[in-house]
Amino acid sequence: MSRIRRMRDLDSNPCLEETDASTKCMDENQYQKDLCTSYFIKYKNCRKFWNGIMITRRREGTVPYMPAAEERKQILESLESLPY
Structure with missing residues (x-):
């Protein structure tokens, strides 16, 4: 898979x-x-935030x-508010 894809x-x-x-913001604001x-x-x-998740999972061997994407959605839903 190419880098862009x-x-x-x-x-x-x-x-x-x-x-x-x-x-989109950059495009709309020249x-x-x-x-x-x-x-x-x-x-x-x-x-x-997601880099921190990756580091933790790497340390844990996950x-x-x-x-x-589906697991990330569950992680975000388990938090009280969006961390970013």
């Missing part, structure tokens, strides 16, 4: 929604980054390191 795959990219929102800061922060926090 893998990044568009919901099972591979837990922050696809945040990626798309950031891109690439003025300062107008999209909140989207960038949300994306960064999303990546940080494979795959990145949970599949």
Whole structure:
């Protein structure tokens, strides 16, 4: 699978929604980054959260390191609020 296709795959990219929102914001605002800061922060926090999950699963020997989309949905639903 190509890198681009893998990044568009919901099972591979837990922050696809945040990626798309950031891109859309940039497109709509003629690439003025300062107008999209909140989207960038949300994306960064999303990546940080799921990276932490991957590190924990790797330490515990859980494979795959990145949970599949359905498992990620369950993880997020088990939390009181969205962590990012």
